[in-house]
Amino acid sequence: MDLHLRDAAPTEAERAAIDGLLEPASADLQPAPGGAHARAQRHLLLPALQAVSDAVGWVSEGALNEICRRLTVPPADAHGVLSFYALLSDRPRPARVAHVCDDLACQTAGAEELAGDLEAQLGPAGVASDDGTATWERSPCLGLCDRAPAVWAQRAGEPDAVAAPALADDVRTLLDGGKPPAPPPASRSVPQADDSAGGDLPMLRRVGRVDPESLDAYRAAGGFEVLRRAVDLGPDGVLRELTDSELAGRGGAAFPTGVKWRAVATAAVRPHYVVANADESEPGTFKDRVVLEQDPFAFIEAMIIAGYTTGSERGYVYLRGEYPLALARLDSAIAQCRDRGLLGADVLGAGFAFDLEVRRGAGAYICGEETALIESIEGKRGEPRNKPPFPTQVGLFGQPTAVNNVETLVAILDVLARGGPEYAARGSPRSSGTKLFCVSGCVARPGLYEVEFGVTVAELLELAGGIADGGELQAILLGGAAGTFLRPEQIDLPLTFEDAREAKQALGSGVVMVFDDRVDLPAMLQRIAAFFRDESCGQCVPCRVGTVRQEESLARLVAGGDPVVEVGLLDELARVMADASICGLGHTAPSALRSAIDQQLVPWGRHDQADGEEAR
Numbered sequence: 001m002d003l004h005l006r007d008a009a010p011t012e013a014e015r016a017a018i019d020g021l022l023e024p025a026s027a028d029l030q031p032a033p034g035g036a037h038a039r040a041q042r043h044l045l046l047p048a049l050q051a052v053s054d055a056v057g058w059v060s061e062g063a064l065n066e067i068c069r070r071l072t073v074p075p076a077d078a079h080g081v082l083s084f085y086a087l088l089s090d091r092p093r094p095a096r097v098a099h100v101c102d103d104l105a106c107q108t109a110g111a112e113e114l115a116g117d118l119e120a121q122l123g124p125a126g127v128a129s130d131d132g133t134a135t136w137e138r139s140p141c142l143g144l145c146d147r148a149p150a151v152w153a154q155r156a157g158e159p160d161a162v163a164a165p166a167l168a169d170d171v172r173t174l175l176d177g178g179k180p181p182a183p184p185p186a187s188r189s190v191p192q193a194d195d196s197a198g199g200d201l202p203m204l205r206r207v208g209r210v211d212p213e214s215l216d217a218y219r220a221a222g223g224f225e226v227l228r229r230a231v232d233l234g235p236d237g238v239l240r241e242l243t244d245s246e247l248a249g250r251g252g253a254a255f256p257t258g259v260k261w262r263a264v265a266t267a268a269v270r271p272h273y274v275v276a277n278a279d280e281s282e283p284g285t286f287k288d289r290v291v292l293e294q295d296p297f298a299f300i301e302a303m304i305i306a307g308y309t310t311g312s313e314r315g316y317v318y319l320r321g322e323y324p325l326a327l328a329r330l331d332s333a334i335a336q337c338r339d340r341g342l343l344g345a346d347v348l349g350a351g352f353a354f355d356l357e358v359r360r361g362a363g364a365y366i367c368g369e370e371t372a373l374i375e376s377i378e379g380k381r382g383e384p385r386n387k388p389p390f391p392t393q394v395g396l397f398g399q400p401t402a403v404n405n406v407e408t409l410v411a412i413l414d415v416l417a418r419g420g421p422e423y424a425a426r427g428s429p430r431s432s433g434t435k436l437f438c439v440s441g442c443v444a445r446p447g448l449y450e451v452e453f454g455v456t457v458a459e460l461l462e463l464a465g466g467i468a469d470g471g472e473l474q475a476i477l478l479g480g481a482a483g484t485f486l487r488p489e490q491i492d493l494p495l496t497f498e499d500a501r502e503a504k505q506a507l508g509s510g511v512v513m514v515f516d517d518r519v520d521l522p523a524m525l526q527r528i529a530a531f532f533r534d535e536s537c538g539q540c541v542p543c544r545v546g547t548v549r550q551e552e553s554l555a556r557l558v559a560g561g562d563p564v565v566e567v568g569l570l571d572e573l574a575r576v577m578a579d580a581s582i583c584g585l586g587h588t589a590p591s592a593l594r595s596a597i598d599q600q601l602v603p604w605g606r607h608d609q610a611d612g613e614e615a616r
Contacts, residue, residue, distance in 0.1 A: 006061060006075070008061040021044060046376060053089070053154075060090075081380060085364050095155065096153060098171050106149040110149050117168035122175070125137050144164040144289075145285075145438065146189045146438070147189070150164035160324040194208070203298075212297075215340060228348070235311070238308075239262050241420035245420035245423040273395060274314075277368065280509065282479075284440055285511055288320075289326050293329055297333050301413065304342065313353045318377060334358070343356055361376070374396050378397065384537070414434075428499075437449050442516040443468055458492055473488045474516055481531055482585075490503070506588075526558065532585070533547045541580075546577040550589065
């Protein structure tokens with residue numbers, strides 16, 4: 001293969017970073033083990049780019065050449081991957097970059113005040129310090145909505161760090177290379193952990209009570225007993241319990257988990273894979289982070305069960321790149337499990353093999369879509385595939401693959417501990433079990449809450465301490481930026497899939513973001529529109545163009561444009577994006593804006609039907 005490489009060479013630091021991950025290559029551009037072998041390593045492209053970025057802060061032409069030479073990836077192809085991800089750069093940048101969240105939840109908690117302090121002390125966003133070593137930038141949601149306002153710092157040659165809730169002094173410390181503040185107690189993220197009357201919390205019961213860094217502590221608390229039960233049941237028995245439980249996926253699509261696993265387990269093609277989607281990037285969502293930080297062994301136990309049941313010998317965790325504590329604890333937990341025979345060639349001495357690998361995301365909301373995630377693991381741009389075929393048929397590396405989010409996997413432990421029928425008896429007739437809800441915004445106790453399906457929004461708000469600081473409820477955003485709004489008089493809505501569907505609301509991944517009467521709702525809608533404009537992968541025209549036109553129309557409305565004309569245009573855009581976009585991003589990008597208009601939560605709320613028809 002003629003790779004048409006340029007003459008640029010990597011620095012010693014870049015070469016060392018690449019050497020730590022990839023096999024050495026010969027001087028004639030052909031990898032020593034052979035071209036086919038090198039092409040089979042294409043999935044290491046993103047980790048190689050991240051290794052260089054972690055070491056020096058950006059990826060130079062010389063480093064890219066060296067990676068391409070070793071993996072036999074054409075430079076144009078590799079550059080397409082490099083330029084796709086927001087957390088990677090092909091241009092020189094400071095070694096330390098503080099990403100300051102200015103998304104929805106952080107806006108309600110003082111993000112603009114923090115940004116103003118940073119601008120006064122450090123200069124405008126994106127401008128390097130006098131010595132060129134540091135800068136700060138505005139960022140979309142960092143998955144720290146329970147601890148807003150939040151800052152995450154990339155620090156070349158050092159571990160990434162988080163400050164949340166953050167003050168300007170914390171940001172300066174991170175940019176100076178200082179020690180990050182200690183994470184707050186678990187009860188900050190899971191208020192129920194401190195409640196004596198917290199109730200039965202199958203998925204969160206160990207948070208704040210069991211050391212998340214100790215395998216022995218997890219086992220003393222009953223850890224891996226469910227795995228032994230799964231082995232006793234056998235794959236068919238586990239599938240039967242899952243089917244009886246009626247467990248629906250918790251990532252937003254609510255697809256039956258038993259159906260998905262059975263499709264992979266019975267596929268004749270081998271090998272099979274299981275993939276955990278931990279790339280939660282929906283504004284307002286942080287449940288996966290909390291579970292992986294506070295109970296990583298439970299997640300690993302669930303992944304082993306998934307591998308055993310589906311006949312998969314390898315699993316991948318696609319973890320959001322902005323979660324350094326979750327990464328550290330997950331890596332440590334995996335290493336402990338390998339050392340104790342819970343991962344590897346003969347798990348528990350039960351005669352089956354399963355191992356686990358963590359892959360970091362690099363800043364792309366679209367990679368929360370399962371096929372885009374698969375493309376990213378394979379070393380490609382994270383662009384969604386057309387479906388069918390579905391991942392259960394043609395998934396990771398073209399093989400049958402079960403993709404589940406973290407909450408779904410951890411819920412499976414409760415299914416097998418109770419038994420499928422007993423699990424199905426909890427919740428509502430068509431929404432079984434418990435659900436994790438990420439409550440943030442203008443509430444007294446933001447955090448992650450576990451409740452049975454059927455609890456109302458009002459009851460959940462009461463659990464979260466109600467509206468903070470004497471404010472009056474203005475609206476609630478369900479499901480995140482791709483969700484829908486509730487008016488104050490609608491908070492008696494039961495939180496179930498069927499009730500939400502009947503009310504034309506979206507549970508999504510479990511976001512419940514509360515806005516009081518002091519929040520500028522049109523400004524929040526503009527932030528949502530900007531988010532989708534930035535995060536559209538650009539692969540299909542309806543989404544690439546539609547998200548831009550949506551933002552432009554909204555800007556005209558906020559500036560006093562004709563509501564009838566603009567709302568009619570927004571309706572037309574939404575229909576085209578829903579009908580013709582490849583994936584769910586294009587389908588749901590207009591959801592929150594259209595909901596706010598329909599609910600008349602904005603000054604230019606929907607006019608009567610006659611006006612709307614006349615505009616069309």
